[in-house]
Amino acid sequence: MFKFSGIVLACAALLGGVNNVALAHGEKKHSSAPVVKEQTDWGIAGDAVNVARTIDVSMGDDMRFKPGRLAIKEGETIRFRVKNTGKLLHEFVIGTQAENAKHAELMLKFPGMEHDEPYMAHVDAGQSGEIVWTFNRVGEFEFACLIAGHFQAGMVGTITVAAN
Structure with a gap:
């Protein structure tokens, strides 16, 4: 398997073609294993005991x-x-605009790629x-559905993190 910016691509997608790969989205359920905390440009996985507030977000087949x-x-x-209020699989991925755009392009090429990171649901x-996430970086970030075609249809939101 290849590691690409925190995303694992199935070798079968490269060797046997995308048609021979089972879709990973929705099939792999989050494990109860401890979350590996890795600093990103947009923050780090948080601990539930430190949650300051809960934000409810809905996503639907209107691609919003x-x-x-x-x-x-x-x-x-x-x-x-x-x-997810829709009838299709959707995802909520936090990242920078550049990182999400790069990931969305990969999803178009390899729709069956496997990945599961603490900043994805x-x-x-x-x-x-x-998702429990600590925003320890100031800036403009985004959340998006990176399933092939969803991002391109405008399924993107903005997170503004202001300094204290």
Whole structure:
């Protein structure tokens, strides 16, 4: 397997073609194993005991998030409760604009690529997911659904992290 910016690509996608790969999104459920904390440009995985507040976000087949803009303070640990109100699989991925755009391009080329990071929630139709994230960097970030075609249809929101 190849490691690419925190994303694992299945070798079969490269060797046997995308048609021979089972789709990973929605099939792999989050494990109860401890989350590996790795600093990113947009923060680090948070601890539930440090949650300052919970933000509910819905996502649907209209390819939109509600709300689409979020304001957060530097140092805040947020619990995102993400509800998929649609009939399609969607995901909530936090990142920089550049990182999400790069990941979205890979998803178009390799729709069956496997990845599961603490800043991602893959949510089946009618279900909910959760992310706990600490925003320890000031800046403008985004959340997006990077499933092939969803990002390109505008399924993107903005997170503004302001200094304390």
